[in-house]
Amino acid sequence: MSRYFSLSELTRSSTAAARGIDNTPLPEVTARLQRLIDNLLDPLRERWGRPIRVNSGYRCPELNQAVGGVPTSQHxxxxxxxxxxxDSEKNRELFEMIRSSSLQFDQLIDESGYAWVHISYSANNRRQVLHL
Ligand SMILES: [Zn+2]
Incomplete structure (x- = not known):
């Protein structure tokens, strides 16, 4: 399988850069990001066959607060x-492809009418599908 996503894509943040927030993850967080890439993002990208962009991956607590994320966020x-x-049409298509796939994930969330797709991978994947 090809490799598509990098750790830097999952830690970079324009908000963090603009506000001088150090969004460098701890080693155990880096390991989880790599697990997310290896088990979910790369296999997903391979199946999709077209570009997928990461809007937001890891968020340190300060960054999470800055973007209004809930404190318990898996980010x-x-x-x-x-x-x-x-765009939202492609995101809906991507969402449906993930939902109907055999890919393991914890949560798959359609955010704000497919403005983006939130996806997570944990030690105990629930394969929960939500529309927020
Ligand atoms: Zn999210």
């Missing part, structure tokens, strides 16, 4: 990524 654990295939 803070290195378990989640907000992704987009380009």
């Amino acid at each position: 803070c654990k290195g378990e989640a990524a907000d992704i987009t295939a380009g």
